[in-house]
């Protein structure tokens with residue numbers, strides 16, 4: 762069985778992330794979306810909230826082939842544990858490509874069996890990022906084109922609570 766891993770901070774999961782997950786799921790028997798920590802980032806949503814938002818964004822049918830989990834260790838350790846054939850990551854720009862190439866090289870140093878598949882994003886999703894969602898959402902702007910409809914209320918609620926603190 763070919764298992765592919767889609768790791769990320771997903772703070773929060775965007776329509777761009779969902780598109781990558783859906784396309785990647787067609788390339789393997791099982792796709793595992795793993796919510797992780799990035800030491801360079803301080804997430805707005807807890808790891809459990811992020812995991813929950815991803816599940817809410819996918820249909821019951823999709824969840825038969827796409828597993829969602831959290832992982833607080835090294836990416837290569839989960840990769841080995843799940844016996845993955847590749848990691849999948851979406852790229853929107855040349856700078857994304859550079860970052861992903863470096864991440865893949867570093868991970869391959871840790872595990873020579875590591876491989877990565879980079880999927881170019883859809884052109885209408887090239888400007889969507891979790892960072893932009895947080896910036897627009899914090900100031901009460903319209904995030905409906907950026908975030909799956911299924912989670913928009915939960916995401917908006919988080920921004921409202923954040924503004925009251």
Ligand code: PNS
Pocket residue numbers: 768769770771797798799800802834835836837864867868
């Ligand atoms: O969505 P992001 O923030 O670009 O995802 C980056 C992520 C979470 C995939 C990366 O930071 C990661 O793999 N974190 C787990 C710890 C790890 O293995 N780091 C890479 C060592 S080279």
